[in-house]
Amino acid sequence: xxxxxxxxxxxxxxxxxxxxxxxxxxxxxxxxxxxxxxxxxxxxxxxxxxxxxxxxxxxxxxxxxxxxxxxxxxxxxxxxxxxxxxxxxxxxxxxxxxxxxxxxxxxxxxxxxxxxxxxxxxxxxxxxxxxxxxxxxxxxxxxxxxxxxxxxxxxxxxxxxxxxxxxxxxxxxxxxxxxxxxxxxxxxxxxxxxxxxxxxxxxxxxxxxxxxxxxxxxxxxxxxxxxxxxxxxxxxxxxxxxxxxxxxxxxxxxxxxxxxxxxxxxxxxxxxxxxxxxxxxxxxxxxxxxxxxxxxxxxxxxxxxxxxxxxxxxxx
Amino acid sequence: xxxxxxxxxxxxxxxxxxxxxxxxxxxxxxxxxxxxxxxxxxxxxxxxxxxxxxxxxxxxxxxxxxxxxxxxxxxxxxxxxxxxxxxxxxxxxxxxxxxxxxxxxxxxxxxxxxxxxxxxxxxxxxxxxxxxxxxxxxxxxxxxxxxxxxxxxxxxxxxxxxxxxxxxxxxxxxxxxxxxxxxxxxxxxxxxxxxxxxxxx
Numbered sequence: 001x002x003x004x005x006x007x008x009x010x011x012x013x014x015x016x017x018x019x020x021x022x023x024x025x026x027x028x029x030x031x032x033x034x035x036x037x038x039x040x041x042x043x044x045x046x047x048x049x050x051x052x053x054x055x056x057x058x059x060x061x062x063x064x065x066x067x068x069x070x071x072x073x074x075x076x077x078x079x080x081x082x083x084x085x086x087x088x089x090x091x092x093x094x095x096x097x098x099x100x101x102x103x104x105x106x107x108x109x110x111x112x113x114x115x116x117x118x119x120x121x122x123x124x125x126x127x128x129x130x131x132x133x134x135x136x137x138x139x140x141x142x143x144x145x146x147x148x149x150x151x152x153x154x155x156x157x158x159x160x161x162x163x164x165x166x167x168x169x170x171x172x173x174x175x176x177x178x179x180x181x182x183x184x185x186x187x188x189x190x191x192x193x194x195x196x197x198x199x200x201x202x203x204x205x206x207x208x209x210x211x212x213x214x215x216x217x218x219x220x221x222x223x224x225x226x227x228x229x230x231x232x233x234x235x236x237x238x239x240x241x242x243x244x245x246x247x248x249x250x251x252x253x254x255x256x257x258x259x260x261x262x263x264x265x266x267x268x269x270x271x272x273x274x275x276x277x278x279x280x281x282x283x284x285x286x287x288x289x290x291x292x293x294x295x296x297x298x299x300x301x302x303x304x305x306x307x308x309x310x311x312x313x314x315x316x
Numbered sequence: 317x318x319x320x321x322x323x324x325x326x327x328x329x330x331x332x333x334x335x336x337x338x339x340x341x342x343x344x345x346x347x348x349x350x351x352x353x354x355x356x357x358x359x360x361x362x363x364x365x366x367x368x369x370x371x372x373x374x375x376x377x378x379x380x381x382x383x384x385x386x387x388x389x390x391x392x393x394x395x396x397x398x399x400x401x402x403x404x405x406x407x408x409x410x411x412x413x414x415x416x417x418x419x420x421x422x423x424x425x426x427x428x429x430x431x432x433x434x435x436x437x438x439x440x441x442x443x444x445x446x447x448x449x450x451x452x453x454x455x456x457x458x459x460x461x462x463x464x465x466x467x468x469x470x471x472x473x474x475x476x477x478x479x480x481x482x483x484x485x486x487x488x489x490x491x492x493x494x495x496x497x498x499x500x501x502x503x504x505x506x507x508x509x510x511x512x513x514x515x516x517x
Contacts, residue, residue, distance in 0.1 A: 075353035083488035086352060136486075138354055183488040254487055273430060273484065275422065280415075286346070286355040289417055 052125060052207045055145050060201075061129020067140040067283045069209045075282060076216045077134065078235060079183055080169065080176035087178070092215035095175050097236070100220045106166070106241035109157030116220055120206055122155065123147040127210070128203055130226035132233075133265045133297045137274040137290075140282045144224050145207030150198040158194070158242050165197040166190070166247035167223060168239035184250050190234035191247035191261065192225065193306075201226055201302050204237075227299040229263045260316040264307070265297035269316050323388065331392055335399040338366040339406075356414045363410055367403035368477045368495060371443075374400055375474050375502045382509070394450050397470070401447040408440055432483035439476040442469045471506070474499050 066072075074089045081088035081095075100116040125145050133139045153165070171187035173179040179186045196202065203224040206213055213219040218235025225232050231251050241247070251259035258272055267277045278290040296303050307315075317325070342362050345351050351358045374397040381389050416423050426433045446467055448454075455463045478499050482492035 071353040079487070085354075138357070181488075181490070270429065273432070273486075275425060275429075278422075280354065280356060282353045286351070286359070286414055290415075 050212050051210055052145055052212060055125045055127050055207075055210060058126050058128055060127075061141070061143070064129050064131065064141045066129060066143045066209075071283050072140060072142055072208060073214045073217060075140075077136075077230065078178075078216060078218065080178045080186075080188065080236070081216065082178045083183055088216035089214075091177055092219075095215040095219065097213075097215060097219035100238075102221065102237060103239045104156050104241075105239070106243050107159040107162035108153075108242050109159060111156070119152065120147065120221070123151055125206070126203075128224075130201075130203075130224060131297050132224075132226065132230055133279060133293065135229035135231055135259070135263070135271060135274070135276075137276065137279050137293075138282055139279040139291075139293075142224075143209055144203055144205040145210060146203040146205035146224065148200055149202045149204050149223070150200065152204055153197065153242075161244050162242035163194050164243045164246055165192050165194065166239075166241040166243050167192075167234045167237050168241075169234055170236045170238045184254055187238075188234060188250045189247065189253075190223065190232055190249050191243075192223075192232075193246075194242075195306055196225070196303075199303060199306065201299060227265055227296040227303045229265060231259070232263050262307075262312075262315050264303075264312065264316075265293060266295060266312055266316070267293040268295075269313050323391065328392070328395070331395060335370065335396065338362070338403065356410070359410050360407065360415065363403050363407035364481070367400055367407050368481060370396060370403060371400040371470075371474055371477055372495065372498055372502070375470065375499070379502060379505045398447055398450060401443045404440055404443050408436075432480050435476050435483065436480040439473050439480060442473040442476070446470060446473070471503055474503070 075085050076088040077085055078088040078092070081091035098116070101113050102116065102119055103113050105111040125147065127143055127145050129141060129143045131139060132142050149165075167190045169188040170176065171179060173186075192202070203226075205218070205222050205224045206220060208214075208217060213222065218233075221237050222235040223233045223237065232249075246261060249259075249261055251263075252261055265276070270276050276293055279293045280290050281288065294300075342359060346355070346359070374393060377389050377393045377396065381387055412418060412423060416426075427437050428434070446469060449458065449463065449466060458466070478492065478496045481495060482489065485492055
């Protein structure tokens with residue numbers, strides 16, 4: 001005889017909304033939306049924040065306390081929207097992150113222009129809580145939502161000639177007012193060595209805090225490389241090219257003495273402007289002390305092997 | 317009220333209060349959560365900006381006296397200059413106390429290794445020397461010629477201040493360039509005037 005054992009997580013049939021009630025509710029919501037009722041109740045913030053569904057939890061970031069969401073979304077280095085860190089939250093308000101296409105080309109078996117949805121939907125979204133260490137000696141902890149870059153690249157079938165991955169941000173001064181001034185050579189470009197790109201830590205993020213990426217954080221899709229300084233984690237990506245040669249990177253091109261291709265977080269290699277030994281934690285008060293910066297931002301176990309035999313003070 | 321009383325009772329306190337406005341603004345922000353995600357950086361930038369701005373204002377007074385024919389302005393130069401020193405001292409205090417928390421080892425490493433901090437500390441030393449010798453009695457004590465020579469270091473402080481600002485910026489040099497242009501006009505005027513003077517001798 002089959003005896004059904006009730007689990008605590010099972011939903012009692014009495015709790016399930018009957019179809020008629022459900023349809024009625026939908027009807028009401030639709031009608032309310034059409035009449036503008038919901039729009040007027042919802043604040044703009046609520047309307048912007050669209051929650052991502054089906055996000056799988058991962059062990060990444062256990063023990064880390066995420067930085068206040070408001071700070072993560074209002075303190076942004078995103079020069080396409082202004083060079084002050086409080087510029088992007090306002091200047092990116094009208095940015096159109098949908099529809100979005102990413103061109104994937106170079107040394108791949110399946111080059112092409114991919115719609116954002118086609119790029120993302122075949123994968124299960126994961127939450128990864130990572131440390132973010134800016135080269136300016138401050139840091140945050142961000143609960144990203146995304147897909148490992150390795151999984152995305154596997155689908156486009158890199159050839160044996162692919163040694164590097166180059167990334168490019170959208171260039172559209174109409175939408176990105178910061179690009180009217182040539183503080184950097186636009187578009188912003190970044191790059192990784194193939195083994196860095198394929199490392200399981202390397203993430204293509206489409207969200208944070210369980211919601212779609214806010215524009216000021218690099219919507220709709222950005223790179224996250226947690227063991228490197230923040231400027232490597234290029235935002236609003238429109239092109240991914242697999243190349244044989246090391247691609248140029250924006251900050252290196254701007255000041256080669258200050259910013260290298262690798263830009264690994266390294267407390268022992270100081271930057272001409274900042275000692276990298278310590279970092280200020282965003283969200284802690286005025287009188288809090290700085291914290292010691294960790295080698296590879298605390299991800300040595302996962303990535304130190306990528307650089308064995310390399311002089312990291314030379315390849316900074 | 318005669319002119320003298322108006323200057324003493326109205327304009328001097330007025331300029332004094334005007335110079336305190338930046339301090340009031342930053343205190344208000346600190347008390348009511350207006351310092352943003354990185355308060356130490358916000359306070360640092362704010363105080364540094366105002367120290368440099370007020371230093372440039374101080375350097376504008378003499379040309380205005382000459383060109384505008386308002387000799388009375390000279391009487392405000394010392395006070396405004398001291399406010400530049402005041403904000404510069406707050407700026408350095410914020411760095412020493414809030415940013416480094418008296419970690420003298422790290423501070424020394426910064427001074428030695430980071431050019432903009434080296435220059436900034438040089439500027440503070442100059443401004444301190446100028447502030448200490450700013451009372452009228454010091455002019456008599458030092459002799460007017462020596463005093464004037466020493467106080468020409470204000471030009472070096474201006475140049476150092478703009479360099480300090482310029483060197484700490486990563487890419488967007490617009491604001492440092494504007495400050496440099498203003499300083500160039502102010503110092504250029506003095507150079508031009510000294511040339512004319514020597515020619516007429």
